[in-house]
Amino acid sequence: MEPAVMEQVQKEIDRLAGKEVFIHLETTNGAYASHFDETFFSSGAYIRNAQLVYEHGKVTGKGPYRVGLKMNFGWVYAEGITHFEVDEENRLLLAGHDFSGKLAVALQISETPFE
């Protein structure tokens, strides 16, 4: 992955707008967060292969970035995006890595289902 470049990310979001796409959206603090620090409230969520169409999307912020995708009936949102990649299957992979490099958030958009 490369550090996210706003213009390039925006271009990819635009490319996939208006199409039937599959979304992987995830936030995570890891399964061990409360084990190492019992005062830490562990939380996270993920959805894999949600199928939807977004009308338009936008990347904002000064880095780490925020991404919002507006749908006819709702929204997709991710915060803390630091890295991006368009992989060999032409999927847009966005990820936020924390200060130690660990994944904290992921938003991925694909025209075919994720494995």
Add this chain to the structure above:
Amino acid sequence: MEKERHVLVIFPHPDDEAFGVSGTISLHIDNGTPVTYACLTLGEMGRNMGNPPFATRETLPKIRKEELEEAARVLGIQDLRMLGYRDKTVEFEDEEMLANRLGAIIGETNPSLVITFYPGYAVHPDHDATGAAVIRAVKELPADKRPKVHCVAFSNNCEEEIGQADVVNDVSAVIDRKIAAIKAHASQTQLMAANMEESIKNQDPEVLARMYKERFWTYKI
């Protein structure tokens, strides 16, 4: 350490075997005991991606699969099985079906010892769910056919509730292989492995105790 007929290790993530059990696996293999390792997932949801990141959510399972195969090679495990479940979802699988799947592997390999996580005391929900499914599968066997079950526990409260480990294996004779197995899981252990070697060199007593002694709780079925 008792000589076993066959050892079956059942864990949910590539690298679960490396930290707490790889020394014991090596000792069994040196004893001439065949070891089967059934690994439920490919750790698809791991957070370590390298720093700067060299893996993505989508490439991580492929990388971890290769790391798992390398760890098995380093340890001399001949029979490695990847069961195709998904990281973080084991606890949501149908419990009976999961127990049956593991039960079939127990039936086929006919181990005298099964090593897994102690359900309720293994921190990660996948660990607890895997351990619970193993216990359920073993319980379904007739009493005289049941293998011993040695469990790994490491939750903060485990010793208060289940006491001290009753099996402690000194793995200092095979420590190099243990370190090699940990290092094989490079995407997950890169930073940790460097610190660990440094600590061993400096004879840090806490790290030495953790690395050289592998602790298990015999599960009373």
